[in-house]
Amino acid sequence: MRDTQAIIERVSRLSDSVQRLHLAVDDSLLQIKPGQSLLARVLPERWDPYLREQWWPVGILEGQLVVERPGNLGYEPGQAVSLLAPVGQPFRYKRNLRNVLLIADHALPIPLLMAVPALIGNRVSVTLVLAGMEARRYPTQVLPPEVEVIHADDDLGWPKQVMTFGWADQIFVVVSADDEMGRMQRLWTRIRELRAEIPQYYLFAVAQPILPCGAGACGACLVALREGAVCTVCLDGPAIDMTKLPFE
Ligand code: FES
Structure with missing residues (x-):
């Protein structure tokens, strides 16, 4: 797990309940696998009583990592994000899965x-x-x-x-x-x-x-x-x- 910094390049709203963040990330995070996640804190760093948020990637698009977040949270393009990742193990699928x-x-x-x-x-x-x-x-x-x-x-x-x-x-x-x-x-x-x-x-x-x-x-x-x-x-x-x- 590494501590890297990302930039929110784009925020797109899918519905009232879900939004997508397109993140410019360190190249190492483009290797992240299904099942693994990110522990994220939007910068600038300041003391706050809250833990990092767990962000789940849903794909990689045009060299950017795409994560989905609940729609009621506020994010802006240009915000910097501290990421600890990858967290956890990839999902293990059976061979001959149908x-x-x-x-x-x-x-x-x-x-x-x-x-x-x-x-x-x-x-x-x-x-x-x-x-x-x-x-x-x-x-x-x-x-x-x-x-x-x-x-x-x-x-x-x-x-x-x-x-x-x-x-x-x-x-x-x-x-x-x-x-x-x-x-x-x-x-x-x-x-x-x-x-x-x-x-x-x-x-x-x-x-x-x-x-x-x-x-x-x-x-x-x-x-x-x-x-x-x-x-x-x-x-x-x-x-x-x-x-x-x-x-x-
Ligand atoms: S989050 Fe601390 S041991 Fe898992």
Whole structure:
């Protein structure tokens, strides 16, 4: 992870809920992979009580890194940004992957989206489930037309759910931060009810706890695993195989 400086070159609003920042970044950050993120602080540096924001890239366009941010936050072209990055490990996809299911449960799906164009380009089918108002507010018209979008109800229900889970080779999930592990547990239970078993490397929680250091030093992002083990989201995550979580 390196500390570099970027410039916000352009701000484009996709909807009321999402905006895109086009960042001129150090060349090293153009190697960032899906699953990895940035810890950002808009400069000029001044003392403030807030931690860095976690920014998720969604692509690279004309040599600039593009990130998506909630629409209610204020950014201006020309602003300088301090970036600690990359944070975390890239998503690990199965070989011979054919179908990927992305689920956003009461949260914007932004952390899941960077890989979508490459997956489509590799003839992998992508389905995105948006459950809850926050997720459904995502402007899906910016996604490649090949992506199947399912609008689920607030209780994570949608038609032919058994088929959707059975068809997926891998599932990546983001949930709202208000009860991250509770919502992950709810999804785990739902899938357990609909499938005989959940194998390893099939279902991944993409965790988004607050990351004060991003470097494994503070322990704020520790996650308890089965049999007393732990992992850090900033070093080992953000994707955690849910078979390792201590769910019933
Ligand atoms: S954010 Fe400090 S250990 Fe992960």
